[in-house]
Amino acid sequence: MVKVKKWTSADIPVQTGKVVVVTGASSGIGLETAKELARRGAETILACRSLERGQQALNAIRSEIPTSTAKVMPLDLASLTSIERFSQQFRDQYGRLDVLANNAGIMGGAYTKTEDGFEQQVGTNHLGHFALTGHLVDILLATPGARVVTVSSLGHRNAQLDFDNLFYEKGGYGGSAAYFRTKLLNLLFTYELQRRFERSQAKAHSLAAHPGFSATKLATEVANRLKAALLFRLFNTLVQGPDMGALPTLRAATDPDAKGGQYYGPGGWFEERGHPVVVSSSEASHSETDANRLWELSENLTGVRYSSLNSKGSD
Numbered sequence: 316m317v318k319v320k321k322w323t324s325a326d327i328p329v330q331t332g333k334v335v336v337v338t339g340a341s342s343g344i345g346l347e348t349a350k351e352l353a354r355r356g357a358e359t360i361l362a363c364r365s366l367e368r369g370q371q372a373l374n375a376i377r378s379e380i381p382t383s384t385a386k387v388m389p390l391d392l393a394s395l396t397s398i399e400r401f402s403q404q405f406r407d408q409y410g411r412l413d414v415l416a417n418n419a420g421i422m423g424g425a426y427t428k429t430e431d432g433f434e435q436q437v438g439t440n441h442l443g444h445f446a447l448t449g450h451l452v453d454i455l456l457a458t459p460g461a462r463v464v465t466v467s468s469l470g471h472r473n474a475q476l477d478f479d480n481l482f483y484e485k486g487g488y489g490g491s492a493a494y495f496r497t498k499l500l501n502l503l504f505t506y507e508l509q510r511r512f513e514r515s516q517a518k519a520h521s522l523a524a525h526p527g528f529s530a531t532k533l534a535t536e537v538a539n540r541l542k543a544a545l546l547f548r549l550f551n552t553l554v555q556g557p558d559m560g561a562l563p564t565l566r567a568a569t570d571p572d573a574k575g576g577q578y579y580g581p582g583g584w585f586e587e588r589g590h591p592v593v594v595s596s597s598e599a600s601h602s603e604t605d606a607n608r609l610w611e612l613s614e615n616l617t618g619v620r621y622s623s624l625n626s627k628g629s630d
């Protein structure tokens with residue numbers, strides 16, 4: 316029997332000269348992703364909504380990797396104004412973008428809206444990243460081999476998609492249901508972006524990743540809301556840490572053999588834990604009809620258009 320080598324952070328190629336942006340790098344999987352990319356020499360930008368938490372994350376990276384040139388830049392994905400400001404600042408300072416890790420995410424909670432009037436989870440997890448990637452698409456296209464890695468979840472398989480009630484304004488909101496929906500949107504976006512890169516003959520790639528189940532703030536906050544903290548604390552000791560949870564993102568972002576359109580997740584126990592491998596996603600996530608509809612809707616809602624990419628194949 317051929318033994319498959321387990322991919323670890325030691326497999327990340329040297330990243331010197333590369334520029335990477337990790338959203339939600341103040342904690343959990345984003346922090347680990349940023350740290351490992353910085354360790355391999357990438358100019359790493361921690362895109363964080365709280366400068367204070369971003370600075371704490373940066374201090375943690377610098378204490379482990381004193382040579383790191385990592386920086387924090389403010390980015391609130393629940394605000395189109397903040398996304399535009401971040402993108403402008405980034406473009407003013409950098410001439411390339413090798414990896415955009417669309418990692419930040421929120422899960423559950425009561426129904427609230429972003430400042431732009433989007434349901435909070437759809438607004439943050441999908442529309443925020445859609446707008447950010449769109450603002451940065453030209454610099455991605457100008458960087459040979461650039462990758463966009465969007466973080467989804469096993470939970471995308473439980474999603475119900477209803478374009479006529481995307482923000483649950485007609486009712487039916489549930490914290491988990493909305494979260495699962497956003498994770499399906501992340502995959503529809505990933506695959507559609509890859510198709511548009513290919514049609515435009517771009518040298519950029521769009522991939523997705525999921526961390527399995529990883530003991531992070533996101534999981535703990537949900538537990539606290541559910542008043543099941545004790546149960547989750549017990550569970551947290553059984554699930555993998557954020558360092559393992561970050562490996563699928565890191566592999567998608569750096570493995571020279573990774574290809575656009577691939578989805579990475581843990582290769583072990585029900586994809587909840589283990590070393591990263593290529594995994595499959597639901598049939599719904601591959602619907603080109605839904606992906607196109609989502610794209611058009613996202614452009615209209617955010618006002619961000621990917622005008623450098625071909626939207627339609629040539630007949």
Ligand SMILES: NC(=O)c1ccc[n+]([C@@H]2O[C@H](COP(=O)([O-])OP(=O)(O)OC[C@H]3O[C@@H](n4cnc5c(N)ncnc54)[C@H](OP(=O)(O)O)[C@@H]3O)[C@@H](O)[C@H]2O)c1
Binds near residue numbers: 338344394418467
């Ligand atoms: N943990 C898991 O088991 C699991 C499973 C499946 C998928 N995921 C996915 O993994 C990704 C990372 O989550 P995590 O588990 O590492 O959770 P986490 O520790 O809570 O990290 C989430 C990050 O997102 C940031 N964030 C939240 N709202 C933001 C906004 N409006 N603008 C910018 N940043 C924002 C948070 O910043 P603050 O520090 O300011 O809160 C934090 O840095 C998410 O996309 C999540 O859906 C996680």
